[in-house]
Structure formats: C-alpha cells, structure tokens
Amino acid sequence: MSETASLPRIAIAGMGIESSTFSPHRAGDRDFLRLEGAALVNRYDALREGELADRAEWLPVYHARSIPGGAVLADTYASIKRRICDGLAEIVASGDGLDGLLLDIHGAMSVVGMDDAEGDLIAAIREVIGPDVVVSATMDLHGNVSRALVENVDLITCYRLAPHEDAWETRDRALRNLVTTLESGTAPHRAWVRVPILLPGEKTSTRVEPAKSLYARIPEVESRAGVVDAAIWIGYAWADEPRCHATVVVTGTDEAVTTAAAEELGRALWDVRDDFEFVGPPGTLDEAAERALSSATTPYLISDSGDNPGAGGTGDVTWTLAQLLQRPELTGPDSPVTLCASVFDKGAIDILRTHAVGDAVSVEAGARIDHGPHGPVRVEGVLHSLHEGDPDAGGIAVVRVGGLHVIITEHRKAYHDVSDFTSIGLDAQNAAIIVTKIGYLEPELYDIQRGWTLALTPGGVDQDLERLGHHRIQRPMFPFDAFDSDPDLTAEIVR
Structure with a gap:
C-alpha cells in the first residue's frame, strides 16, 4: 500500500x-x-x-x-x-x-x-x-x-x-x-x-x-x-x-x-x-483636482473610480485624462509632478516605439473599447520613458506633458501598488499628485497617501448605480427601491 x-x-x-x-x-x-x-x-x-x-x-x-x-x-x-x-x-x-x-x-x-x-x-x-x-x-x-x-x-x-x-x-x-x-x-x-x-x-x-x-x-x-x-x-x-x-x-x-x-x-x-x-472623501474630478493642487501634504491620491480595471472597467476610458490635459496648473513647465495611470492603446504604443526617449511626441490614445464618456485623447509632450515586457501591460510608455506624466500601456493594467509605478521609474512616494484608476485604495497606496479624493467619474464601474441602469436584478432592491416593510430574511437550509 x-x-x-x-x-x-x-x-x-x-x-x-x-x-x-x-x-x-x-x-x-x-x-x-x-x-x-x-x-x-x-x-x-x-x-x-x-x-x-x-x-x-x-x-x-x-x-x-x-x-x-x-x-x-x-x-x-x-x-x-x-x-x-x-x-x-x-x-x-x-x-x-x-x-x-x-x-x-x-x-x-x-x-x-x-x-x-x-x-x-x-x-x-x-x-x-x-x-x-x-x-x-x-x-x-x-x-x-x-x-x-x-x-x-x-x-x-x-x-x-x-x-x-x-x-x-x-x-x-x-x-x-x-x-x-x-x-x-x-x-x-x-x-x-x-x-x-x-x-x-x-x-x-x-x-x-x-x-x-x-x-x-x-x-x-x-x-x-x-x-x-x-x-x-x-x-x-x-x-x-x-x-x-x-x-x-x-x-x-x-x-x-x-x-x-x-x-x-x-x-x-x-x-x-x-x-x-463612501470609504474615502467623494467628489467630482474638478473638486479632487482643486483639493490636490491646494494640499499642503503629498502625495495626494485621486481615484478615477468609474474606469477602475480592478473592478471591471475597461481601463481605456479617457474622460479623466482629457480633463487633466486641459488644466494649465498640471501641464505647465513648473507644474507639480503628477502621475496619471493609465490608458491602454496598442496602436499608440506601436507609434511611440518608433521614437527615442526624449523625443517630442504626439499620439492619440485610449477609447478604443469604451468610447462612451469620451473619444481618443491626443497626448503631446516628451517621451519620458519606454518599457517592454510587463507581464500584464506588455509595452509601457510615459509621456510627460509639463508636470503630468501620462502612462500609456499596450494592454490592460491596473496601477494599484507603489511597485507598479517604481517598476517604470516613477517615484510615487515623492510625486505631488497620483491619479489612478481605482476605487478604494489598495494597502500600499493607502499607506503613502497624504490626502485622497474618491472621484466620481464615468465608466463601466460608475459609482452611481442608477446612472448605469440595472434592468434585470431582482426587485425590490435597496437602494433602488423603498421598502414599506422588511424583506423576508428567513434562512433556507441547503444540503
């Protein structure tokens, strides 16, 4: 035996x-x-x-x-x-x-x-x-x-x-x-x-x-x-x-x-x-940006919650990036270092691969899958760095637009840990602002944040459930419906 x-x-x-x-x-x-x-x-x-x-x-x-x-x-x-x-x-x-x-x-x-x-x-x-x-x-x-x-x-x-x-x-x-x-x-x-x-x-x-x-x-x-x-x-x-x-x-x-x-x-x-x-202070993206820019302590974290890949978002919604690129306080030559993670677009990465680090670049990125909230965004800046071989993202490029460091990836990737940034040469702990597609902060980011706003942004995991429009869940359901009496909470034995 x-x-x-x-x-x-x-x-x-x-x-x-x-x-x-x-x-x-x-x-x-x-x-x-x-x-x-x-x-x-x-x-x-x-x-x-x-x-x-x-x-x-x-x-x-x-x-x-x-x-x-x-x-x-x-x-x-x-x-x-x-x-x-x-x-x-x-x-x-x-x-x-x-x-x-x-x-x-x-x-x-x-x-x-x-x-x-x-x-x-x-x-x-x-x-x-x-x-x-x-x-x-x-x-x-x-x-x-x-x-x-x-x-x-x-x-x-x-x-x-x-x-x-x-x-x-x-x-x-x-x-x-x-x-x-x-x-x-x-x-x-x-x-x-x-x-x-x-x-x-x-x-x-x-x-x-x-x-x-x-x-x-x-x-x-x-x-x-x-x-x-x-x-x-x-x-x-x-x-x-x-x-x-x-x-x-x-x-x-x-x-x-x-x-x-x-x-x-x-x-x-x-x-x-x-x-x-909400686990963190909620707000609009504009409110989050204003809080971050006026914060006396850094890094200030902004959750781009509507397109969080860690909850099911596509990761290529450009709505937030488009708003940030319109802010001269973030894109000027003396702007604070802001890390923006991320948007994926294989075509954009292929174009950026033809450039050398330090080149001036102009590329459209994002919204190839989820283009509902906003279409592709043109990113014009300096190719700050280029990386290959990430097991999730494949190729990764960082394009610097003033103080804004835009992370573009070949494939979907969630930037939820400090190591996700340090692996591509970005110092998250000493950045002024970090904007990342996440909801509640994972432990490493939670530990380094010195201020935080849960930005209520659009996307496939929008925090506003009624804005998404559920049609097939069993009703009544809290908070969609009012309950005149308590529901049946009797336990059913299953063998």
Missing part, C-alpha cells in the same frame, strides 16, 4: 474574474493566467508551507485567473471549463477515487450569453465528479451566491476584508475546512439568506463602519458549536444579473444553530443598510 493510500485525495481547480456587464471589454484567452501542476499546488500558503501538505494527496487540475474586466467570451469560458472537467474526469477514471475539490473562484464572473457563470461551472463539474465528492468553494466577498452555486458546493467561504488583505488566508481556510470535514466524515449543510441589497464596494469597505463591525461579528459566530464557517457576501454591483445581491451563508452541522446564525447576520446587514457611505 502506498504512503498516500489512507489520505483523502483532493483536487484543485477554478476560474476567476470579476466582470462588469456595463463594460464593453470582453475577456479572451490572453486575459487569463493559467496554472497547473506543482505551480498550482504551491499557490496556496497552507500547502506550500506545509500546514496541510501532508494531510491529503493534492491533485492539481487547472486554474485560470484574470484581472477584472468585462464579460468573458463564450469560447474562452468553454475552453477553460472543458480543461477543468477533462482533468477531473481523468482523476475519476483513474480508479483511485476522488474525495474532495477546492473550487477557487471569484464569484462575479459573467460570460457572454449566460446569467450565472459560476453556477454553470459547478454544475458541469458535478456531472463529472458526482454528488459525493466534498466541494469547498473560496470566493471574493464581492461575488454572487446563486441558488445553483450554493446547492452544488458543500462548504463555502469568502474574504472578510475589503481591501482584500485576507485573500490567501481565506483560501487556506477553505482548504482547512475541506480537510477537516473529510477527516471527520461529517456532512455539512448551508443556511442561506438572500439579502436584497446591492451596493458598490467603495461603500462597503471593512476599513470603516458599518462593514467593519459587521464583519467583526463573524469569528464569534464561527466559534459556535455546530458551525463550520460563516460568510457575508456584499455582492457585485456592476453586473445586471438576477443573482446580484448580498448574501449570508452559514455552513455547519447543527441546523438550528446555523439557521439562527445566518438569520442573525442577515438581519444585522439589513439593519445597517442606510449607514453605508
């Missing part, structure tokens, strides 16, 4: 992207980073560092992940789903059995022509592995938990922090829950509560109240006898699908305890619905 014969056999697979259905971007094959083999196993701290490595036989199948964007092309989704299902089918056909599956997903993936991509994915997986394999799903708290998804998993959890500083901790928790469940031989169920709230992440950050206290309740709930995991999904606001809403799921072995806990958390979320506010 082999040393692993008595250990549970656990597969690892998944597909993740956060997709705005209001974004004209379409995610294709190039957008996804693929992992399999040892690289997939070593993705997880608990497996790489040994905490769970010896408690199961780990069977990496396939994982594909993209930065947020628009809906996934149907052919791209089908090919990744097929690769996952074929890999699982090989394991099943081997005759050695399969006990568990870690399903590593985001939860807000949209696919062209489909309403519930993760529900479709897990249903296809179940057809291959059957009903007895224990599936543990790990998700973003901005994911959506549909009926099809919650029915087809056995364990389910999500992040408890926004920004997501606990992303890897959450994946490890899903792994631990799976291993512990298999070792104990228990059969957990899910107590599921649909909460009719749909809010943007920038209003539900756990840095501030009420989300801070709401999520702080989870450890105590999870510690109760009969509870395995407790989770609150804020949901994803920039998709117009029936499954888009807040959700509470408590997983456990005691039906009465999990039901009471799920209803308690669902009620707690509903009761604070009117208290959610």
Whole structure:
C-alpha cells in the first residue's frame, strides 16, 4: 500500500474574474493566467508551507485567473471549463477515487450569453465528479451566491476584508475546512439568506463602519458549536444579473444553530443598510483636482473610480485624462509632478516605439473599447520613458506633458501598488499628485497617501448605480427601491 493510500485525495481547480456587464471589454484567452501542476499546488500558503501538505494527496487540475474586466467570451469560458472537467474526469477514471475539490473562484464572473457563470461551472463539474465528492468553494466577498452555486458546493467561504488583505488566508481556510470535514466524515449543510441589497464596494469597505463591525461579528459566530464557517457576501454591483445581491451563508452541522446564525447576520446587514457611505472623501474630478493642487501634504491620491480595471472597467476610458490635459496648473513647465495611470492603446504604443526617449511626441490614445464618456485623447509632450515586457501591460510608455506624466500601456493594467509605478521609474512616494484608476485604495497606496479624493467619474464601474441602469436584478432592491416593510430574511437550509 502506498504512503498516500489512507489520505483523502483532493483536487484543485477554478476560474476567476470579476466582470462588469456595463463594460464593453470582453475577456479572451490572453486575459487569463493559467496554472497547473506543482505551480498550482504551491499557490496556496497552507500547502506550500506545509500546514496541510501532508494531510491529503493534492491533485492539481487547472486554474485560470484574470484581472477584472468585462464579460468573458463564450469560447474562452468553454475552453477553460472543458480543461477543468477533462482533468477531473481523468482523476475519476483513474480508479483511485476522488474525495474532495477546492473550487477557487471569484464569484462575479459573467460570460457572454449566460446569467450565472459560476453556477454553470459547478454544475458541469458535478456531472463529472458526482454528488459525493466534498466541494469547498473560496470566493471574493464581492461575488454572487446563486441558488445553483450554493446547492452544488458543500462548504463555502469568502474574504472578510475589503481591501482584500485576507485573500490567501481565506483560501487556506477553505482548504482547512475541506480537510477537516473529510477527516471527520461529517456532512455539512448551508443556511442561506438572500439579502436584497446591492451596493458598490467603495461603500462597503471593512476599513470603516458599518462593514467593519459587521464583519467583526463573524469569528464569534464561527466559534459556535455546530458551525463550520460563516460568510457575508456584499455582492457585485456592476453586473445586471438576477443573482446580484448580498448574501449570508452559514455552513455547519447543527441546523438550528446555523439557521439562527445566518438569520442573525442577515438581519444585522439589513439593519445597517442606510449607514453605508463612501470609504474615502467623494467628489467630482474638478473638486479632487482643486483639493490636490491646494494640499499642503503629498502625495495626494485621486481615484478615477468609474474606469477602475480592478473592478471591471475597461481601463481605456479617457474622460479623466482629457480633463487633466486641459488644466494649465498640471501641464505647465513648473507644474507639480503628477502621475496619471493609465490608458491602454496598442496602436499608440506601436507609434511611440518608433521614437527615442526624449523625443517630442504626439499620439492619440485610449477609447478604443469604451468610447462612451469620451473619444481618443491626443497626448503631446516628451517621451519620458519606454518599457517592454510587463507581464500584464506588455509595452509601457510615459509621456510627460509639463508636470503630468501620462502612462500609456499596450494592454490592460491596473496601477494599484507603489511597485507598479517604481517598476517604470516613477517615484510615487515623492510625486505631488497620483491619479489612478481605482476605487478604494489598495494597502500600499493607502499607506503613502497624504490626502485622497474618491472621484466620481464615468465608466463601466460608475459609482452611481442608477446612472448605469440595472434592468434585470431582482426587485425590490435597496437602494433602488423603498421598502414599506422588511424583506423576508428567513434562512433556507441547503444540503
């Protein structure tokens, strides 16, 4: 008998992207980073560092992940789903059995022509592995938990922090829950509560109240006898699908305890619905620019929130850049150093590649995919630097227009970390102003900011949800509708 014969056999697979259905971007094959083999196993701290490595036989199948964007092309989704299902089918056909599956997903993936991509994915997986394999799903708290998804998993959890500083901790928790469940031989169920709230992440950050206290309740709930995991999904606001809403799921072995806990958390979320506010000081772009220019401390951060690639924006909306280029305070010879990230345009990069650093250049850039708020913008200045080989962006050019340093990339890239700027020779910490396509600030940028405005700009992830126009979400829904009485927050037990 082999040393692993008595250990549970656990597969690892998944597909993740956060997709705005209001974004004209379409995610294709190039957008996804693929992992399999040892690289997939070593993705997880608990497996790489040994905490769970010896408690199961780990069977990496396939994982594909993209930065947020628009809906996934149907052919791209089908090919990744097929690769996952074929890999699982090989394991099943081997005759050695399969006990568990870690399903590593985001939860807000949209696919062209489909309403519930993760529900479709897990249903296809179940057809291959059957009903007895224990599936543990790990998700973003901005994911959506549909009926099809919650029915087809056995364990389910999500992040408890926004920004997501606990992303890897959450994946490890899903792994631990799976291993512990298999070792104990228990059969957990899910107590599921649909909460009719749909809010943007920038209003539900756990840095501030009420989300801070709401999520702080989870450890105590999870510690109760009969509870395995407790989770609150804020949901994803920039998709117009029936499954888009807040959700509470408590997983456990005691039906009465999990039901009471799920209803308690669902009620707690509903009761604070009117208290959610923007995590950073909001304002128009003009207000943000004026605050930045008059700030006594630097760097001053401006979130170009409507086209945030980290939430599903295309990354090529030029509306903000066009406004900044019209400001002589930013484009004059003695203007403060302002970093503007970014707009992508392969054609513009190809033109800039024909120049040398230091050349005077004039190029049109952006609005090749999302040209709704503004068309392409002409950038006339000096080619400050040119870079190749970025794994996300490909080629990168920085064009200096007075103090304004305009970052143009070949492909989509989110500038959410200090290292994104330093990698192309830009000193973010000593810049006067940083304008970047982001919503709430990721930790590195949050730490260096000495002033911040969440600019309410247009794009595929516009903070003004009513301006976007949802038509297919389940109504009534807060804050779109008034409620004369409380909604039904009864937990439904799913086995």
